[in-house]
Amino acid sequence: MALTETKVIDQITVTENGIVLYREATRILKDGDQIAQTYHRTSLTPAQDLTGVPANVVAICNAAWTAEVVAAYQAQVAMP
Amino acid sequence: MANGTIAASQLEMLSLSGAGIITITPPATNTNRAITLPDAAGALVVSGTTPSLNGITFPATQVPSADANTLDDYEEGTWTPVVGGTATYTAQVGTYTKVGRLMTVRFRLVINSIGTGTNNQIQGLPIAASGGVYPGNFGYWGSLAISVNYLAFYVNTDSTTMQLVATTASGATITVPFAGLGNSTEIVGSAQYYTA
Numbered sequence: 580m581a582l583t584e585t586k587v588i589d590q591i592t593v594t595e596n597g598i599v600l601y602r603e604a605t606r607i608l609k610d611g612d613q614i615a616q617t618y619h620r621t622s623l624t625p626a627q628d629l630t631g632v633p634a635n636v637v638a639i640c641n642a643a644w645t646a647e648v649v650a651a652y653q654a655q656v657a658m659p
Numbered sequence: 660m661a662n663g664t665i666a667a668s669q670l671e672m673l674s675l676s677g678a679g680i681i682t683i684t685p686p687a688t689n690t691n692r693a694i695t696l697p698d699a700a701g702a703l704v705v706s707g708t709t710p711s712l713n714g715i716t717f718p719a720t721q722v723p724s725a726d727a728n729t730l731d732d733y734e735e736g737t738w739t740p741v742v743g744g745t746a747t748y749t750a751q752v753g754t755y756t757k758v759g760r761l762m763t764v765r766f767r768l769v770i771n772s773i774g775t776g777t778n779n780q781i782q783g784l785p786i787a788a789s790g791g792v793y794p795g796n797f798g799y800w801g802s803l804a805i806s807v808n809y810l811a812f813y814v815n816t817d818s819t820t821m822q823l824v825a826t827t828a829s830g831a832t833i834t835v836p837f838a839g840l841g842n843s844t845e846i847v848g849s850a851q852y853y854t855a
Binding site for chain 1: 719720734735736737738739743744755782783784785786787815817818819820855
């Protein structure tokens with residue numbers, strides 16, 4: 580019997596205003612069959628520092644966060 | 660067995676009444692449970708000598724429904740509350756449960772050094788809020804940069820941030836945003852909000 584743990588980014592979502600949401604699934608496998616799974620979610624707002632963020636998520640952020648998206652988000656945040 | 664057909668040996672497991680009621684009964688080796696959907700009253704029924712239903716599993720990726728009477732998602736997990744910038748932390752704990760579009764979050768954040776982090780917001784909600792602002796509550800706070808007699812927050816709409824609000828004296832006008840986070844601040848809170 581072999582227990583192994585794998586972590587994968589199984590979901591990446593970009594909201595209309597440019598927030599990037601991603602979900603990391605931690606899967607426990609017994610002899611190759613999944614027996615348990617947990618989730619950890621993270622959100623990234625436009626222009627946020629991406630240090631430590633997985634490369635595939637960074638690629639999505641860089642594509643989604645155009646200057647227009649960043650400016651619009653910052654304008655939204657500045658609203659009272 | 661091909662899709663849409665039932666082997667003769669399995670007929671004992673499935674019955675269909677003239678009223679369109681489907682009853683599924685396990686083989687003779689495990690006859691203590693049966694499931695009927697729907698029963699005469701339109702309900703899903705689990706019956707037998709030891710009826711039990713371990714749970715209802717939804718797809719890992721939600722299949723959204725626009726129907727107001729359809730429950731289309733369930734998920735639980737963790738998230739990491741942050742204040743951004745160069746802040747460092749002693750503790751960052753967050754949990755969430757999503758039922759349909761209703762999100763319930765709980766968090767505990769202990770800031771070590773706030774650095775260039777924001778002093779009036781908590782960021783990093785696991786899923787963006789939608790459709791308005793939502794009130795949140797603190798169950799505990801300590802070592803705020805400014806003394807308060809009331810502290811709360813609201814979840815910003817279309818965002819993953821929580822805005823702190825406070826009053827610093829009895830009867831005082833509420834301060835929004837409240838810049839009360841600082842070095843060694845500890846806060847424990849929870850909120851509910853709708854997602855898109």
